[in-house]
Amino acid sequence: MLSNLMRALGFARIAKARRDGVPRAARKQLTQAAREHFGWQELRPAQVTAMSALLRRRDAMVVLPTGAGKSAVYQVPATLLPGPTLVISPLLALQHDQLSGLNGRDNPKLRGVRISSAETPAQQERAIEAIRDGSAEFLFITPEQLANPERRAQVRALKPTLVAVDEAHCISSWGHDFRPDYLALGHYLRDLGRPTIVALTATASPPVREDIMERLGLKDPATVISGLDRPNLTLTAVHCPTEEHRWRRLLAVLDQVIGTGIIYVPTRRAAEETAERLTAKGYEAQAYHGAMAAGTRAKRHEDFLDDKIPIMVATSAFGMGIDKPDIRWIIHLALPDSPDSYLQEIGRAGRDGQRSDTYLLYRGEDVSLQRYFTGGAPDAEEIAALAAVLREGPATRTALRERTGLGQRKLAQLLALLEQIGVLVVDGNNLRVPPHAPPPMEAALLALAAAERHLNVQRSRIDMMRAYAESESCRTRLLLAYFGEELESTCGHCDNCADGSAAEEYAEGESADRPFALNATVHHKEWGSGMVLGYEGDRMTVLFDEVGYKTLSVPVVVAGDLLRHVAH
Structure with a gap:
């Protein structure tokens, strides 16, 4: 998991993007497209980094704050890439706003259409035809539509070049806006011929980013994280x-x-x-x-x-x-x-x-x-019963709901657990048990262990929220450390900065030794492997695979030799 976590953090890729920059030709091409089609004179550095990756047909994981131009990340490259762009979004209102923005420009290269429950069958067919004949570039669609095999076949025939997954945190069972229909998106996208994918969200901590990348099947994605500090x-x-x-x-x-x-x-x-x-x-x-x-x-x-x-x-x-x-x-x-x-x-x-x-x-x-x-661990008997049904032969999600009596949300979560531990394989529309899979009860125990790790991390997230509330340190620095980012100094726009307490802690922390570099992999004899996310005063934040976030006293760590560096 730790290698995945490092991938989710994306520090190496972010650092490389800042050091090497975007190729001049790509920057010029993207800037010209932004001016010609959207009237935008300049693009933000983070936008250009992500857009450049998509132009090279490389997947991307993009975390930008609300209002920072996430939609532009896929819209501008779409005008330069051949083939249509598929936009997957969980909310019809959100799709409506983005469609209005594109179609309001009266530009054929920016025309968008939608397939959702809000359109009649005739309107849906017209939308497909508009993409097919090239009179529309963007196809907005919901995960529920892609769950339909016939609809998926129609979309596959359109040969989309780029897929934008908006509000991508919804795909993660860690995310606070978890949507069961998002869990299968990675499988659906493989069915479409596996076009380039960009996952977009306004906030995603390392576990959420890891989950998004794993469930979507992103291949060596460019990870772009910017602007989490909002000075206003x-x-x-x-x-x-x-x-x-x-x-x-x-x-x-x-x-x-x-x-x-x-x-x-x-x-x-x-x-x-x-x-x-x-x-x-x-x-x-x-x-x-x-x-x-x-x-x-x-x-x-x-x-x-x-x-x-x-x-x-x-x-x-x-x-x-x-x-x-x-x-x-x-x-x-x-x-x-x-x-x-x-x-x-x-x-x-x-x-x-x-x-x-x-x-x-x-x-x-x-x-x-x-x-x-947060709740507790899932029921072992329900997991075992589901695993037993799966062993009877390949089945669709609809058939599994009918045969197990499980609701859509619970079934999606249990299937995700079984897939995570390798007891479930998705083969087109069918779900099946791979050869040599453990028997149902053993599978249930493995799934419970995975669920317990999940609960440990979730509980630690609550603890981190309480630590934020009770802290006398700079609140922005604390928030960014949770996301694996660091401010160069105190933020100046929180209550602790205003009353001076944050500055005092920051000065003490600057003079203190840092036993490990940021992003270093460390090992604790009880908690296992983890990654150093940040320092604040004489405390450090470490994200452990098994137990989640921990805030540790640096002097205690050093005196007790509690952590050791793990070389890669």
């Missing part, structure tokens, strides 16, 4: 000893912020109750969560974008597809489940580049709630 966002965390104290702090914050914002809460009930309490206090607030009727959700989404709802109280369901540049503040009324989720959610503020404020109002009890949401 202020970061503030406040400990609230009681719920009443948290409520009072919320009201105090709302009385000082201006403009439109989002209050994130952990549960549907909290969304409704908080919105009701705020309305009773005279604030214009509405609730949003996944259990609401689709029409209600769509109306509130639209009203928020049109500035008719100044305060949206929402669960994480209010996320992807919020294309509103002037969100001025984000408040979290509990600890999120991970820094991944947190960075994604606060990243929706200040997309116009203007100052926006983020507040985390947390309690120690929030950790218990997130651990409850």
Whole structure:
């Protein structure tokens, strides 16, 4: 796993891109295409690095913050590559916005069409024909459509050159927006003739990046990570000893912020109750969560974008597809489940580049709630029963749902576990057990061990979120260390930088010895192999394969000789 983790971190490739740069001819070609077709005079360095890889038919893993031009990464090369471009996205609203942006330019090279549940069969056939006759370049499609073998055959016949997987964190069972239909995307793309693939997301920590690359089957991908620090966002965390104290702090914050914002809460009930309490206090607030009727959700989404709802109280369901540049503040009324989720959610503020404020109002009890949401290991008997059914002969996912009674989400997760441990092979539309696979109960035990490692890492992500909230260090440096990045100094836009405590810790840390280089592979006698992600003061963050993230005291590590360097 560690070699995969190093691949996911992508440090060597990022460093090489910065050192060697992009070939001058490719840079010129991409810049000219951006100006001619989109009117963009300049491209950001990270965009050019990723685009250049795609021009060379190399897969890419791209992590750029919301509003940093992820769509341009595939759109510009698509104008230079032969053949159509397939865009896979989980949200129809997101697809609609991107289609409107492309088709609004009235340029045949940029015309896009869509196949989804929103189109009639006749409209879907017209979309296929437009790609076939060359009158459209971009085909937007959902994972559910690709799950249909007949649809997949149609798309394969179009011979797409490039595939863009948007919101790629949805493919990862680590990701907070996990979608079961995304799990099989790698198999579907192989069925399409394995075109060049670019995975795009606004936030992905090393385990998520590794999962994305493995599940999509990316081949030696160029890894581009940039702009995770958002200097226009202020970061503030406040400990609230009681719920009443948290409520009072919320009201105090709302009385000082201006403009439109989002209050994130952990549960549907909290969304409704908080919105009701705020309305009773005279604030214009509405609730949003996944259990609401689709029409209600769509109306509130639209009203928020049109500035008719100044305060949206929402669960994480209010996320992807919020294309509103002037969100001025984000408040979290509990600890999120991970820094991944947190960075994604606060990243929706200040997309116009203007100052926006983020507040985390947390309690120690929030950790218990997130651990409850994480759940436990899967049921061994269910895994064994599924493995036994698979041994009866090749079967489709639909047939497995009927024969096992498992729901789509649980079945997808169990199949992913069995595939991870080598007990399952995907052969076209059929799933089968490979020769010499262990018997069902042994397979279940192997799957449980893999699931336990997964849970260990997830719990450590919650611990990292709590450490972020309780820290007196620079909050941006802490966040970036989690993602394997490092600031050269303190950020200057968090509460700890503002009160001076971060500067004091940074000065102490600068004078302290670093026993291992960043990205070094190390070994702990109990926790196994890991990778050094960052330093903050006299502490270091290490991501271990088996137990996840750990924050260690550097003096204790050195004095006890707790870690040893592992040469490659």
